[in-house]
Amino acid sequence: MPSVSETPFRLLPQITPENEHFWTGGAEGELRFLHCAACDTLVHPPQPRCPQCLAGGLSPRAVSGRARVATFTVNHQPWIPGFDPPYVVAIVEIEEQRDVRLMTNLVGCDPEAVHIDMPVRVVFEARDEGIHIPLFEPDPRGGEADPSGGGGDADR
Numbered sequence: 001m002p003s004v005s006e007t008p009f010r011l012l013p014q015i016t017p018e019n020e021h022f023w024t025g026g027a028e029g030e031l032r033f034l035h036c037a038a039c040d041t042l043v044h045p046p047q048p049r050c051p052q053c054l055a056g057g058l059s060p061r062a063v064s065g066r067a068r069v070a071t072f073t074v075n076h077q078p079w080i081p082g083f084d085p086p087y088v089v090a091i092v093e094i095e096e097q098r099d100v101r102l103m104t105n106l107v108g109c110d111p112e113a114v115h116i117d118m119p120v121r122v123v124f125e126a127r128d129e130g131i132h133i134p135l136f137e138p139d140p141r142g143g144e145a146d147p148s149g150g151g152g153d154a155d156r
């Protein structure tokens with residue numbers, strides 16, 4: 001069980017066939033998790049079988065990228081070169097399935113304003129080798145559900 005004080009995502013992850021969808025989905029602006037079609041469950045971290053029903057053959061699926069802050073700490077230590085404190089290390093829960101949690105950094109917000117259950121959305125930080133690190137920023141739409149963009153002014 002990783003602790004919250006562990007450095008999140010600052011060292012580039014080891015890409016494997018099992019987790020490649022997760023680390024490279026940001027190239028298309030997609031946050032992706034393995035999905036079990038047998039029981040309609042998102043599985044994270046990646047593993048060969050669904051922990052719920054033990055089915056194999058999981059395949060990546062894109063989610064909305066919306067999440068909520070489950071817990072966070074504000075780090076004041078400048079132990080990452082080029083990354084100025086204070087910054088926020090958070091665990092976020094994915095909107096589609098709240099037991100899918102990511103350790104990440106919150107960006108684009110005042111660390112003082114961060115709170116538990118704050119609505120956030122994914123942004124990607126492009127790195128070498130096609131890796132896109134998922135970070136999260138405040139979601140201006142708040143917690144309201146987006147009715148799948150049926151309107152005419154949904155350009156982004």
Ligand SMILES: [Zn+2]
Pocket residue numbers: 036037038039040041050051052053054055
């Ligand atoms: Zn399953």
